[in-house]
Amino acid sequence: MSSCWLQPKGQDLINAMRWLSDQHRHDLLAIEEAALRFDLSPQDEEFLLQHCREPSADPQTPQ
Numbered sequence: 001m002s003s004c005w006l007q008p009k010g011q012d013l014i015n016a017m018r019w020l021s022d023q024h025r026h027d028l029l030a031i032e033e034a035a036l037r038f039d040l041s042p043q044d045e046e047f048l049l050q051h052c053r054e055p056s057a058d059p060q061t062p063q
Contacts, residue, residue: 012038017052026054 016034020026031053035045
């Protein structure tokens with residue numbers, strides 16, 4: 001097992017990350033859909049938001 005701190009814990013989170021990659025989407029709506037689809041905890045959804053979300057096109061929008 002990897003000791004990388006970015007390695008997701010839990011099969012649901014891994015499946016959600018794989019689904020996002022397969023969809024070629026890493027925006028807020030896709031992450032929300034993945035959280036619902038894979039029944040992620042709030043902490044898992046926050047992990048996706050912190051590490052998988054694409055930067056916003058609007059530089060004044062917080063990420």
